[in-house]
Amino acid sequence: MQLNSYTPETLLRKYKLLRREMLAENIQWLDKRIAILGGSTTTDIRKMLELFLLSYGIREEFYESEYGQYWQDAMFGTQELLEFHPDIIFIHTSNRNITQYPIASDDTQTVNALLEAEYNKFSAMWDKLAADYKCPIIQNNFEYPFWRLLGNADASFVSGRVNFITRLNLKFAEYAQSHSNFYINDINWLSADYGLEAWSAPYYWHMYKYALALPAIPRLGESVANIIKSIYGKNKKAFALDLDNTLWGGIVGDDGVENLQIGQETSIGQVYSEFQQYLKAHEQIGVILNVVSKNETENALAGLKRPDSILKPEDFIAIKANWNPKSENLQEIAQELSLLPESFVFIDDNPAERAIINQEFPLVPTPEMGRPENYIKAIDRGGYFEVTSLTKDDISRGIMYKDNAARSKQQASFTNYEEYLRSLEMRAEIKPFIPIYFSRIAQLTNKSNQFNLTTLRCTQEEIQHFAENPNYITLYGKLQDKFGDNGVVSVVIGEIKGTELHIRLWLMSCRVLKRDMEFAMMRELVREASCQGMKTIYGYYYPTAKNKMVQSFYEKQGFTKQQEDKEGNVVWSLDIASGYQGKETAIHIN
Amino acid sequence: MKREEIFEKLNGVFQDVFDDKSITVNEKTTADDIEQWDSLEHINLILAVETEFGMKFTIGETTTMHNVGEMADIILQRIS
Numbered sequence: 282m283q284l285n286s287y288t289p290e291t292l293l294r295k296y297k298l299l300r301r302e303m304l305a306e307n308i309q310w311l312d313k314r315i316a317i318l319g320g321s322t323t324t325d326i327r328k329m330l331e332l333f334l335l336s337y338g339i340r341e342e343f344y345e346s347e348y349g350q351y352w353q354d355a356m357f358g359t360q361e362l363l364e365f366h367p368d369i370i371f372i373h374t375s376n377r378n379i380t381q382y383p384i385a386s387d388d389t390q391t392v393n394a395l396l397e398a399e400y401n402k403f404s405a406m407w408d409k410l411a412a413d414y415k416c417p418i419i420q421n422n423f424e425y426p427f428w429r430l431l432g433n434a435d436a437s438f439v440s441g442r443v444n445f446i447t448r449l450n451l452k453f454a455e456y457a458q459s460h461s462n463f464y465i466n467d468i469n470w471l472s473a474d475y476g477l478e479a480w481s482a483p484y485y486w487h488m489y490k491y492a493l494a495l496p497a498i499p500r501l502g503e504s505v506a507n508i509i510k511s512i513y514g515k516n517k518k519a520f521a522l523d524l525d526n527t528l529w530g531g532i533v534g535d536d537g538v539e540n541l542q543i544g545q546e547t548s549i550g551q552v553y554s555e556f557q558q559y560l561k562a563h564e565q566i567g568v569i570l571n572v573v574s575k576n577e578t579e580n581a582l583a584g585l586k587r588p589d590s591i592l593k594p595e596d597f598i599a600i601k602a603n604w605n606p607k608s609e610n611l612q613e614i615a616q617e618l619s620l621l622p623e624s625f626v627f628i629d630d631n632p633a634e635r636a637i638i639n640q641e642f643p644l645v646p647t648p649e650m651g652r653p654e655n656y657i658k659a660i661d662r663g664g665y666f667e668v669t670s671l672t673k674d675d676i677s678r679g680i681m682y683k684d685n686a687a688r689s690k691q692q693a694s695f696t697n698y699e700e701y702l703r704s705l706e707m708r709a710e711i712k713p714f715i716p717i718y719f720s721r722i723a724q725l726t727n728k729s730n731q732f733n734l735t736t737l738r739c740t741q742e743e744i745q746h747f748a749e750n751p752n753y754i755t756l757y758g759k760l761q762d763k764f765g766d767n768g769v770v771s772v773v774i775g776e777i778k779g780t781e782l783h784i785r786l787w788l789m790s791c792r793v794l795k796r797d798m799e800f801a802m803m804r805e806l807v808r809e810a811s812c813q814g815m816k817t818i819y820g821y822y823y824p825t826a827k828n829k830m831v832q833s834f835y836e837k838q839g840f841t842k843q844q845e846d847k848e849g850n851v852v853w854s855l856d857i858a859s860g861y862q863g864k865e866t867a868i869h870i871n
Numbered sequence: 872m873k874r875e876e877i878f879e880k881l882n883g884v885f886q887d888v889f890d891d892k893s894i895t896v897n898e899k900t901t902a903d904d905i906e907q908w909d910s911l912e913h914i915n916l917i918l919a920v921e922t923e924f925g926m927k928f929t930i931g932e933t934t935t936m937h938n939v940g941e942m943a944d945i946i947l948q949r950i951s
């Protein structure tokens with residue numbers, strides 16, 4: 282369900298109905314336990330967070346601290362919270378929770394001491410929570426105060442409250458920079474965007490001890506939900522973009538390429554240029570751009586080749602400009618890129634096209650674009666690509682997809698697939714987990730759905746735990762070829778039980794499908810297992826709505842089926858005591 | 872707006888907030904009559920009523936209203 286189309290008031294009013302409807306949807310839920318530690322009332326914050334998480338396919342159980350008990354709960358714990366075992370802790374505090382502000386006459390030294398004391402109160406709590414619960418922590422920073430004793434000097438005097446909060450927020454950000462499982466929910470920005478006056482409406486504080494206005498709570502809930510869905514790999518990955526009246530003003534086929542509105546000559550042209558710049562910036566965070574347009578390909582390219590077009594044909598991974606239904610084109614692009622259609626955000630000024638995509642792919646967001654000058658806002662507020670970590674892989678994803686396109690061309694020149702694979706000159710690095718890849722490995726366990734045998738989701742802490750525990754064999758696989766580096770693309774975790782190895786996790790990124798990487802991984806796993814005296818390897822397949830492609834994975838690897846229950850969960854085994862002959866591959870290992 | 876129309880709209884608001892299509896309110900209805908109507912739901916109820924009628928209650932009103940009839944009195948006063 283797309284909640285963005287409801288007003289905040291409607292979300293609050295129809296909470297129960299919307300919750301009931303979403304829970305009745307037949308989708309594969311990701312179940313998570315979320316602890317909300319509040320410095321003010323949290324009831325409706327919990328409800329709105331819940332709605333947005335449900336809309337992302339995350340079903341949750343909640344723990345809510347007693348009113349205002351966030352710090353006590355964190356520092357001294359409660360039996361209930363300990364037994365709750367949170368997957369995520371969200372600390373909802375606001376400037377109402379600042380213990381002591383400076384007074385106007387305070388000197389720098391005094392203010393610095395106050396700042397340290399305030400910061401230490403929080404950082405001690407985060408350290409304690411991280412040690413006790415080993416789970417991601419989401420912390421609000423602070424909104425500005427809604428009154429200023431010093432007027433504008435509140436921002437520049439060291440004793441000003443605006444200055445104090447600005448410095449405190451910077452210190453929170455520094456903590457986030459040096460702690461990997463810690464995320465800031467930026468209410469400083471949210472309240473500015475919403476309007477500080479409306480956000481801070483004192484009515485809600487004095488009536489109900491809400492630190493923000495009730496109608497602002499859906500925005501807060503959405504923001505926290507965006508961080509959580511990003512942590513669990515539910516971000517979108519790509520744009521499918523219309524051209525006419527979306528990337529430029531006018532219709533290239535009718536008006537002619539020279540009459541399109543783009544560039545600095547006219548106001549409307551500037552609007553489209555700024556929008557293109559906004560889209561192009563997404564390359565920096567690994568979001569890939571594609572075109573889905575009803576156009577002659579020739580015209581589409583002519584538009585993109587205009588010297589004043591910010592986006593050039595080479596900025597796109599796939600360009601589908603034809604007269605087929607857009608739903609078909611989207612499906613095709615998804616297939617070519619080994620992505621699911623629901624990984625796309627569909628951008629089109631035409632409501633009719635959006636409606637069709639909505640109908641065909643209910644999980645693909647189709648933001649209501651409004652007027653061209655509002656396009657950026659329409660996309661940006663959706664939080665589709667919320668960044669919680671930025672790995673090297675994210676940054677170079679566009680390049681990898683382009684490399685893939687070059688590989689496809691090369692493949693077309695070979696009649697024999699084996700020959701093609703050999704021509705790629707593939708080299709793999711397959712080794713036990715090492716710290717520099719922990720975050721990428723955790724990210725893969727949360728993102729990979731299709732080539733994933735058990736769909737075991739792991740946090741970075743858990744990955745580290747597997748790496749350090751001698752009862753586990755871990756392997757990551759990194760694949761390079763003459764066209765480029767694919768980065769870490771496969772992850773395996775096996776648990777040692779006597780002379781048996783049980784494969785708890787086996788996944789591979791779809792970007793290296795049909796390269797025999799899975800056979801190279803198996804060879805290394807068998808070799809490692811044999812070295813450690815294992816005699817039998819057990820593999821598990823747990824079916825989900827998305828992992829049908831690996832249903833017979835273990836069979837292809839030479840395993841024997843042991844049992845299958847009525848849900849389709851299958852246990853496979855492979856005897857390695859009497860030697861193992863894996864498939865020969867064209868990959869050079871290590 | 873007539874008093875009956877206000878009650879008709881109020882019914883819709885109460886039905887949504889408490890997710891119960893069988894709820895109808897009258898002059899004498901109080902929080903005791905609706906099982907789910909506790910102090911936390913009261914907050915949402917007030918906002919939903921305010922949004923429905925495009926008006927705001929004061930802090931004094933929010934804390935002293937005794938029944939739905941008094942709520943309707945304030946609404947009538949404010950929007951006429």
